Amino acid sequence: MVLNVGIIVQHFNFSAGPAMLPAEVMQQAQAEFINWQNLGSSVMEISHRSKPFLDVAAQAEQDLRDLLAVPANYKVLFLQGGGRGQFASVPLNIAQPTDLSLHVQSGTWSKGAVSEAAKYTQTHVVTQDTINAAGQRYVPEQSHWSLTDEQRQQAAYLHYCPNETVDGLAIFEPPKLDNIPVVADMSSTILSGPLNVNDYGVIYASAQKNIGPSGLAVVIVREDLLDKAQSVTPSFLNYTLAANNDSMYNTPPTYSWYLSGLVFKWLKAQGGLDAISRHNDAKAALLYQAIDGNDFYHNNVALAHRSIMNVPFTLADPALDKAFLTLAEANGLDALKGHRSVGGMRASIYNAMPIEGVQTLTEFMHEFARTKG
Numbered sequence: 417m418v419l420n421v422g423i424i425v426q427h428f429n430f431s432a433g434p435a436m437l438p439a440e441v442m443q444q445a446q447a448e449f450i451n452w453q454n455l456g457s458s459v460m461e462i463s464h465r466s467k468p469f470l471d472v473a474a475q476a477e478q479d480l481r482d483l484l485a486v487p488a489n490y491k492v493l494f495l496q497g498g499g500r501g502q503f504a505s506v507p508l509n510i511a512q513p514t515d516l517s518l519h520v521q522s523g524t525w526s527k528g529a530v531s532e533a534a535k536y537t538q539t540h541v542v543t544q545d546t547i548n549a550a551g552q553r554y555v556p557e558q559s560h561w562s563l564t565d566e567q568r569q570q571a572a573y574l575h576y577c578p579n580e581t582v583d584g585l586a587i588f589e590p591p592k593l594d595n596i597p598v599v600a601d602m603s604s605t606i607l608s609g610p611l612n613v614n615d616y617g618v619i620y621a622s623a624q625k626n627i628g629p630s631g632l633a634v635v636i637v638r639e640d641l642l643d644k645a646q647s648v649t650p651s652f653l654n655y656t657l658a659a660n661n662d663s664m665y666n667t668p669p670t671y672s673w674y675l676s677g678l679v680f681k682w683l684k685a686q687g688g689l690d691a692i693s694r695h696n697d698a699k700a701a702l703l704y705q706a707i708d709g710n711d712f713y714h715n716n717v718a719l720a721h722r723s724i725m726n727v728p729f730t731l732a733d734p735a736l737d738k739a740f741l742t743l744a745e746a747n748g749l750d751a752l753k754g755h756r757s758v759g760g761m762r763a764s765i766y767n768a769m770p771i772e773g774v775q776t777l778t779e780f781m782h783e784f785a786r787t788k789g
Contacts, residue, residue, distance in 0.1 A: 428773030431751035476677030503532035511572035523580030579605035609693030628676035712785035
């Protein structure tokens with residue numbers, strides 16, 4: 417591979433979010449943008465309570481239910497606020513101020529959830545990510561958690577993040593605690609593969625990674641956890657009000673909802689979550705092979721916890737970071753700079769990233785290491 421400068425090349429967007437959307441979805445949205453369904457208006461210009469948009473909303477929910485096999489006793493909500501909004505919404509909706517919320521603190525975003533929950537309920541961190549003897553980050557197994565019987569009895573829920581977007585650390589098996597609902601922040605992993613919704617009391621995800629554009633949050637909540645909101649819960653954050661009004665209690669982010677619906681249909685056309693999981697595994701394996709196979713690159717996450725969606729890595733010489741990013745962009749490899757809190761590089765390879773993008777990245781990495789190492 418030649419390191420190109422000044423040559424027009426195909427671009428691949430490795431942004432952690434907002435992230436790339438499937439090309440087919442973008443092309444359809446572009447074609448429909450001005451005159452949607454021959455109405456003479458854009459979908460973003462019509463009322464959220466009009467029949468055409470209600471049909472869009474209902475179909476999007478059904479397609480999401482189909483993809484995830486969402487049981488009938490769960491409500492699916494399309495809300496504002498993204499993941500951070502749910503940091504507050506979860507404790508406000510399913511816990512009281514004197515209740516205890518349990519937390520697995522595995523990285524940046526789960527730590528943020530603890531800080532926000534502490535405003536509305538009591539909190540206890542049962543475990544957090546740590547460093548093993550090899551200098552790799554991991555999360556201790558459940559048998560090593562700090563959790564007493566008294567804390568179990570006081571707990572309203574357990575919160576964890578299956579995939580830490582910033583840190584590239586994943587927890588592949590959901591925690592299991594008898595009679596304590598598990599809440600999962602799946603912002604950067606939802607729809608990347610099959611899951612058992614019955615393992616969770618609440619699943620939430622910001623849309624701008626694997627679902628659609630920013631501004632939308634999807635919440636899947638078990639019905640027995642409704643009608644538990646604190647009295648101070650703002651109405652527009654109240655799960656029960658949202659469920660009783662089909663997510664139309666206040667005006668939803670309609671265009672994000674519409675585009676998410678197109679993504680759900682695209683996922684079905686790819687063969688569903690089993691097929692997309694194989695696609696994602698292949699991409700991740702290719703990228704980790706490029707990192708592990710060259711001393712020029714390093715990933716500090718233990719093998720059992722390596723993310724399939726967000727792959728951080730560092731260079732042997734940090735002084736070369738700027739050159740790496742500049743040349744990567746010249747070769748059509750965009751948004752590879754790591755999060756400001758950790759530095760280095762990060763390749764986010766969500767569902768919409770084709771394997772050709774990862775192949776191009778690994779070829780570039782090999783050539784950069786050859787010429788700069």
